[in-house]
Amino acid sequence: MSERTAALRAAHASGLLVGAEPVLVLCSGGRDSTCLLDVAVTLCGRGRVSVLHVNYGLRGAESDGDEAHCRALAERLGVELEVVRAPPGPSGNVQAWARALRYGEAERRRRAAGALVAVGHTASDQAETILYRLAASPSRRALLGMQARGDARVRPLLEVTREQTAEHCRARGLTWREDSGNESDRYARTRVRRALLPALRAVHPAAEANVIAAAATLRAEAHVLDELVEQVLDGHEDVEVETLAALPAALARLVLVRLADAAAGHPAGGVGRRLAELLALGARGGPAALDVGDGVRAEIARGRLSMRTLHYTAAPEMPEPHSDPAIGEILVSASTLQARVREMAQEISHDYRTLPTSPGRSLLLVGVLKGAVFFLSDLMRHIDVPVEVDFMAVASYGSATDSSGVVRILKDLDVVIEGRDVLIVEDIVDSGLTLQYLLRNLGSRNPKSLEVCALLTKPARRKVELKARYVGFEIADRFAIGYGLDHAERYRNLPYVAALAT
Ligand code: IMP
Ligand code: MG
Numbered sequence: 001m002s003e004r005t006a007a008l009r010a011a012h013a014s015g016l017l018v019g020a021e022p023v024l025v026l027c028s029g030g031r032d033s034t035c036l037l038d039v040a041v042t043l044c045g046r047g048r049v050s051v052l053h054v055n056y057g058l059r060g061a062e063s064d065g066d067e068a069h070c071r072a073l074a075e076r077l078g079v080e081l082e083v084v085r086a087p088p089g090p091s092g093n094v095q096a097w098a099r100a101l102r103y104g105e106a107e108r109r110r111r112a113a114g115a116l117v118a119v120g121h122t123a124s125d126q127a128e129t130i131l132y133r134l135a136a137s138p139s140r141r142a143l144l145g146m147q148a149r150g151d152a153r154v155r156p157l158l159e160v161t162r163e164q165t166a167e168h169c170r171a172r173g174l175t176w177r178e179d180s181g182n183e184s185d186r187y188a189r190t191r192v193r194r195a196l197l198p199a200l201r202a203v204h205p206a207a208e209a210n211v212i213a214a215a216a217t218l219r220a221e222a223h224v225l226d227e228l229v230e231q232v233l234d235g236h237e238d239v240e241v242e243t244l245a246a247l248p249a250a251l252a253r254l255v256l257v258r259l260a261d262a263a264a265g266h267p268a269g270g271v272g273r274r275l276a277e278l279l280a281l282g283a284r285g286g287p288a289a290l291d292v293g294d295g296v297r298a299e300i301a302r303g304r305l306s307m308r309t310l311h312y313t314a315a316p317e318m319p320e321p322h323s324d325p326a327i328g329e330i331l332v333s334a335s336t337l338q339a340r341v342r343e344m345a346q347e348i349s350h351d352y353r354t355l356p357t358s359p360g361r362s363l364l365l366v367g368v369l370k371g372a373v374f375f376l377s378d379l380m381r382h383i384d385v386p387v388e389v390d391f392m393a394v395a396s397y398g399s400a401t402d403s404s405g406v407v408r409i410l411k412d413l414d415v416v417i418e419g420r421d422v423l424i425v426e427d428i429v430d431s432g433l434t435l436q437y438l439l440r441n442l443g444s445r446n447p448k449s450l451e452v453c454a455l456l457t458k459p460a461r462r463k464v465e466l467k468a469r470y471v472g473f474e475i476a477d478r479f480a481i482g483y484g485l486d487h488a489e490r491y492r493n494l495p496y497v498a499a500l501a502t
Contacts, residue, residue: 007168011039011156014148017118020048024115026106027051027073029066029177032120034073035165036157038172040118041077050080052109054102057086062180069177095187103153110152117153121146124162127208128192130215131200136188141257141267144222145215161208229258237262238306241282249275256307260296263307268294277465278305291457291471310340310473326487327494328501331475332456337483337496340472341375344453345382347470348423352385355421362386364422365453366413368438369393371427374484374492375455375472379425390415396434407437422447427484428456429471431463439466456480456497473497 017023017040025040027033040049053070057063067083074081084105086098106117121129126145133142148158157165169176200207232247232255233239239259244252253272260271270293278298281288288300295310332340352363362385367376369391380387393411422442429435435452443450453470460477475497481487482494491498 005168005171006164007035007157007160008039008042010159012043014156016149016154016156017043022113022115023049023118024106024109025049025051025118026102027053027070029069030179031169031176032122032157032165034174034176035168036118036120037073038077038174041079046078052082052106054084054086054105056098059180066177107152119153119155120157121155122157122160122162122165123212126158127211128189130211131196132188132192143215144219225254229254238304241300241303241305244305245279259307260292263309264294264296268296288467289469291474293474326501328499330496330498331480332473332497334495341378342382344470344472345379349384357386362388364417364420365389365425366422367391367425371484372425375427376425394434407434417442417445417447419448421449424452426454429454429468430458430461432466433463435466436464
């Protein structure tokens with residue numbers, strides 16, 4: 001066998017590559033993944049190992065150089081290589097886009113071939129990840145770090161430092177590619193590597209190792225907390241609101257996170273922070289629903305709280321072709337919009353099924369001009385209970401991008417809504433001030449019921465607590481255009497929702 005480097009010993013000791021399934025190594029051509037590929041071939045034999053390289057084409061000749069390097073490496077090690085060439089990327093978060101693409105491709109192969117997907121994350125990456133998350137995310141889970149075996153991939157080098165992967169490559173006479181992106185301070189991760197870690201090492205020479213050790217301790221303690229949460233749930237996938245309210249808030253938040261994760265099928269972010277809102281909704285009695293983020297909706301019925309997913313993928317979409325530079329990344333694609341609108345129409349049809357069908361007594365949709373017209377007309381086409389429609393136009397005093405909450409009616413309803421079931425259809429809930437005004441105004445006319453159906457919501461911008469019974473999508477705090485949403489009256493006709501490029 002070849003040199004027993006520290007990297008090889010650690011990968012062997014990890015026990016992650018001992019099975020019989022094929023191993024797919026994701027290789028960028030950098031030192032860590034070059035090391036991983038060599039180690040995998042040594043431990044598993046070349047027959048079991050293949051390589052996937054994704055060429056994002058982001059760095060021109062350098063990207064092609066990386067690809068050529070991987071080709072030469074695969075040939076030297078005698079393993080099969082597959083190269084995926086990415087279509088042109090988005091203007092927004094390029095790293096997230098590249099990651100989603102890489103893991104999407106790997107996941108497809110994992111499913112098809114039953115392959116183990118191996119990635120080259122090292123102990124150095126682990127320390128950087130933990131420090132970055134510590135700064136970027138106010139959650140306990142952020143501090144746990146990456147798992148050696150988790151989320152459909154294995155990380156055989158997670159105990160190996162970056163120096164040791166370089167050592168391994170040198171010992172085996174393997175070269176690697178340096179990513180010029182690592183030299184610039186453009187990415188947060190690179191700044192952690194180049195500025196934060198050295199500063200911490202100056203505070204204490206074992207800083208990096210201590211960060212990793214602390215995460216290991218937290219991971220062990222996480223099992224204890226998981227156990228407590230399971231005791232609260234007692235075999236159920238929902239929880240009594242009263243039980244939740246009586247728990248220490250820290251534990252109640254963990255219960256919410258656990259339910260949301262199970263519903264989403266992956267860690268759902270930011271759910272714990274919605275505890276107070278959910279308890280407030282629960283305290284009102286009656287059924288309620290709240291989108292808690294990451295495509296998960298919390299539902300309260302008969303005093304119990306459960307979570308389910310909204311059936312759409314928030315995965316980054318490939319940009320649709322357009323030539324206008326004002327149109328930024330796609331927030332919700334046309335096909336995803338249509339699928340969700342149909343689903344919302346089904347929910348509405350289901351909920352209003354028992355209403356009288358005579359004219360003037362059936363469900364009344366109130367569209368808010370102008371933005372909601374596009375959503376409303378698509379929505380209405382899929383509602384299969386008797387339904388009527390009317391419109392209101394309101395203007396809110398404020399700047400172009402911020403409403404003030406002082407609202408003026410430009411066009412009122414044509415019909416009287418006293419005693420009727422009314423559903424307000426809105427394009428987007430931003431601060432919530434417009435909707436709050438509408439709910440008060442229409443509510444004072446004594447409808448039999450008054451609910452809200454909003455295509456989009458930006459929870460980060462909310463200024464008032466609002467209960468929207470139907471919500472299509474949560475979007476990030478970006479100014480959105482398309483599918484009814486305008487910027488200075490333009491772009492309403494886009495079939496998708498995009499961010500206004502800044
Ligand atoms: P709110 O009163 O702040 O909730 O504002 C709601 C209204 O502001 C919506 O009906 C839209 O007309 C407009 N609005 C809020 N956010 C956006 C956006 O991102 N793009 C376009 N219009 C928006
Ligand atoms: Mg509007």
